[in-house]
Amino acid sequence: MILSALLTSVGINLALCILFFTLYSILRKQPGNVKVYVPRLVAEGILRQSSDFNLERLLPSPGWVKRAWQLSEEELLSMSGLDAVVFMRIFIFSLRVFSVAGIIGIFILLPINFVGINDSDFSDLPNKSLDQFSISNVNDGSKRLWVHFCAAYLITGVACYLLYYEYGYISSKRIAYFYSSKPQPHQFTILVRGIPATAGRSFSDSVEIFFLEYHSSTYLSHSVVRQTSKLRGLILDADKLYKRLTHLKSRRDSQQSFQRGGFLGLFSQRVDIVDNYEKKLVDLEENLRIEQSDVSLRGEEVPAAFVCFKSRYGAAIALRIQQSINPTQWVTEQAPEPHDVYWPFFSATFMRRWISKVVVIVATMVLIVVFLIPVVFVQGLTSLDMLEKLLPFLKSVLTIAFVSQVITGYLPSLILQFFLSLVPPVMKLFSSMQGYISHSEIEKSACYKVLWFTIWNIFFAYVLSGSVLNVFLDPKNIPSRLAVGVPAQLLNVYSPKFETGGKFWPIVHNSTVFSLILMQIIAIGIFGLKKLPLASSLMVPLPLLTLLFNEYCRKRFLPIFQRYSAESLIKKDKQDQDDPTMGEFFDKLVTAYRDPSTLRIGYCQTTGRNYSPLLSAADV
Structure with missing residues (x-):
């Protein structure tokens, strides 16, 4: 890729960015879009729609950007929780690291790289290849390479300092958030799996007998998980039918409200679609209630509860101590928040969970391999010579300067981003099948999958794909190819469902440390290829020091x-002893972890979904 193609790509992206900011600034003011751009504020009753005409609505304004950045951490914490604060800290950390690295790279390293070879000049600069701005353009053994050596140490030092600062800051926020938070069900609850089957005794009875015997002073109650896969299927069907019915009512007219029944709608009289759907929904809801009653009273139990x-400390003791001589029985783990529970895999057998994990691993590997196809294609678009080989019919079009700049500079990133946008939802689907x-x-598992996917496909594969297209790739030459090829790479909407x-x-800390070590290993290879063995040797301690830093953070934070x-x-439990609302909290805790599919759902009585317990707390 040449410099002018890169600048064309930057210009197109900048223009699109301004266009989207302008459109957003205008569209967000329109009354009909309030539920689209600020649905959370509408749901909370903070903002209402206004039909009054105002000329200011048709003019773009940048004030919303300033207001978005003026929100303090305390306000964000109170409105959206600690996860939202950490998410913003990730942006702040990234901006700081990339600002330092960008300043060093653009104002120090790029000029040194460009003038690295004696015959480099500034004539015809837009048509210069980007290779001339990389370290590969510096002469072997040049003293200028020591600037890159110092930059590697400086960037590593800054990144590690910021990592340490953020780890300590977020750790203190996490502890402070715990002390200031109200009692939460998951703080008093553990999940027990591998409940042994006893003849003549239900799993519920086994749990109660076991914990009354071994945790009599702290045990409060339990809720055994039941097979509810059929219930979830009925609820899904009812949801689809209810949404379709609501949509028909919102746009009801004479043509859409009636249709003919019978074969192909030819021989029967016209019927009201809305009335027909309402009758189906009533029947489906009745079947659902019958099934719920059967599951709640006589449903098949799962060996999990x-x-x-009565206290957080009691739950922690039960969580961390092995409960049985047989380590595969009475296995404990921290319970998630009630709204965070993913119920489908509780009903899955051990064999199904094991097979699912194997299938997910294989599917992920297949996706990584298949994704090499668009990566190799995109890499080919960045080179005019390679593009003419792949698509010879474009040779005459590529002679036009602007067209070639758009194709080689902007089109590859656009295609790659399109394919990349498909990866996170696919990885989340894979993770949901893995038994969590x-x-x-x-979501954490999906994050790790996307991370490793990006490392392989967008880093290694993208760098090496040009060599794959031209010559046979010898695995022994991968380090040297990387060393040469890498220097040539460039509150109002969401309501938190769980915390x-x-x-x-x-995850951010580990991925940053990995990136630093990868950079350092590549730098060692670069200095070796550039015939600067002393710099290569002095780089060896840097990844070791980074690993030691990471190990310290693992132990400390x-x-x-x-x-x-x-x-x-214990400190938090003592604070709650004087709280008069704890009695009410424990009453609600008894039913907090009931499967939502066993709760009554009223579609026909109200416009929304109405939940009420099917059984009283005394029936548990």
């Missing part, structure tokens, strides 16, 4: 994100 305790029992664990307390930050200390739990 949510066990609630919470939405947050599914993890900032548990996503370690990571445990805070995995579990709360006995000091924190």
Whole structure:
């Protein structure tokens, strides 16, 4: 790719960015779009639609950008929770790292790279290849390479300092958030799996007998998981029918409200579609209630249960101590928030969960391999010579300067981003099939999959694909090819459904450390190829120091994100002893982990879904 193609891509992206900002600024003011751009404020009753005409609505204004950045962390924490704060800290951390790296790269390294070879000049600069701005343009053994050596150490030092600062800052926020939060069901609850089957005794009875015997002073209640796959299917059908009925009522007219029944709608009288759907919905809801009653009273139990305790410390003790001599029985894990529970896999057998994990691993590997096709194609678009080989019929069009700049500079990134946009939802689907029992664990697993997918396909494969198209790739030459090829790469909407307390930050920390070590290993290879062995040798301690830094952070901060200390739990329990609302909280805790599919659903009585417990707490 030449410099002018890159600048064309930057210009197109900048123009599109301004266009989208302008459109957003105008569309967000229109009364009909209030539910689209600020649905959370509408749902909370903070903002209402206004039909009064105002000329200011038709003019773009940048004030919303300033207001978006003026929101303090305290306001964000109170409105959206700690996860939202951590998400913003991720943006702040990234901006700081890339600002430092960008300044060093653009104002120091790029000029040094460009003048690296003696015959480099500034004539015809727009048509210069980007290779002339990379370290590959610096002479072998040149003293200018020591600037790159210092830059590697400086960027690593800045990144590690910022990582340490953010880890400590978010850790303190996590502890403070725990102390200031109201009692939450998941703080008093654990999930028990592998409940042994006993002849003549239900799983519910086994749980009660076991915890009354071994945790009599702290045990409060339990809720056994039941087979509800059929219920979820009925609820899904009812949801679809209810949404379709609501849509028909919202746009009801004489032509759409009636249709003929019978074979192909030819021989029967016309019937009212809305009335027909309402009757079907009533029948479906009645069948659903009958099935719910049967499941709640006589449904098949699953060897898993949510066990609630009278204190956080009691739940923590039960969580961390092996409950049985047989480690495969009475297995405990931290319960997620009630709204965070992913119910489908509770009903799955051990064999199904194991097969699902294998299928997901194979499917992920297949996706990574298949994605090489668009990556190789996109890499070919960045080179005119290669593009003419792949698509010879475009040779005459590519002679037009602007067309060639758009195709080689902008089109590859557009195609690649399109394919990349499909990856996260696919990875989330794979993770949901892997046996996790919470939405947050599914999203964390999907994040790791997307991370590794990006590392392989967008980093290694994109760099190496040009060599794949031209010559046979010898695996022994991958380090040297990387060393040469890499220097040539460039509150109003969402309402949180669950809160993890900032548990996503370690993913950011680990991925940043991995990126630093990868950069350092590549730098070692570069200095070796550039015949600067001393710099290559002095780079060796840097990845080791980075690993030591990461290990220190793992020991110092990571445990805070995995579990709360006995000091924190006991302190919080003592604070709650004087809280008069704790009695009411424990009453609600008894039914907090009931499967939503066993709760009554009223479609026909109200315009929305109305939930009420099918059984009283005394029936548990």
